[in-house]
Amino acid sequence: MLTITISRMQSLITPTFLFSPMSTKATPLTSNLLYLASKSNLFSKTQNPISSLPLKPIMISLKPTDFRIQTRCVHSKSSRSTSSGEIHVIVGPMFSGKTTTLLRRVQAEINDGRNVAIIKSNKDDRYGLDSVVTHDGIKLPCCALPNLSSFRQKFGQDAYDQLDVIGIDEAQFFEDLYDFCHDVADHEGKTVIVAGLDGDYLRRSFGSVLNIIPLADSVTKLSARCEICGKRAFFTLRKTEETQTELIGGADVYMPVCRQHYVTGQVAVEAARMVLESQKFQCSSCV
């Protein structure tokens, strides 16, 4: 059962069952990692909280290979640009563990001695702009940018040339995602690990995330837990009346839901939205 709350800019739906309470505790992995994790291995495998995180179920793995690339013995720009790059895509609804999976994979690359940088969209400023942070507070430093084409200059050409792996979070917000992944993997021999929403709150394709699937070595679709019934959740329900595609928010605005509760939830939200709309046209003395 869904409870409808009619209140502008407020959550329209209150879940009757919260599957997974959010921890408010931030767990920084390191204090001195700035964009580039060097081969000196800043993270100890034993100290890393990412490696002990529970894995979310993987629904689709088109190419179920280990994403880790073979160790390359040379790291010069020329060898990198002639070696084969890779693209790995992680999608799913909100709260499904996309960022957690991205950070875990990035950590594995660092442990293998590769140079890694993480980029996120500067549109998502929920946790500040200097870190990628999961819903349960795990974080790694990142570079927050308006677009991916500005990354090379912002990062510095020399440092960029040393990069083996680029992680991208909130990929749905990058309009130049396709061109960037294409260039970096095909022509620069780097590995790109992309995490983002495949669908928006109306289950429409979101940004360019689905466009890069034909370019990808692997695609992993994660599921969350439906906040209403606890079953696997593949969709993100927006609980508020806003209708723009891009609306930054967390559990205050969105909830992961199964198919059944997406459909009933949408009906409830739409009904609440219509009540709010009709109230807009009422004379203030009649209300």
Ligand SMILES: Nc1ncnc2c1ncn2[C@@H]1O[C@H](COP(=O)(O)OP(=O)(O)O)[C@@H](O)[C@H]1O
């Ligand atoms: N409704 C929820 N509200 C807040 N946190 C949640 C909720 N459901 C799950 N979580 C937590 O969020 C974690 C996943 O966070 P994250 O990796 O940031 O997901 P994503 O990037 O897919 O949004 C889960 O492991 C769980 O601990």
Ligand SMILES: Cc1cn([C@H]2C[C@H](O)[C@@H](COP(=O)(O)O)O2)c(=O)[nH]c1=O
């Ligand atoms: C469904 C949906 C989401 N967003 C926003 C909300 C958040 O800021 C991010 C997704 O973050 P997460 O790491 O996947 O939890 O995207 C949006 O703008 N529009 C939508 O329809």
Ligand SMILES: [Zn+2]
């Ligand atoms: Zn459900």
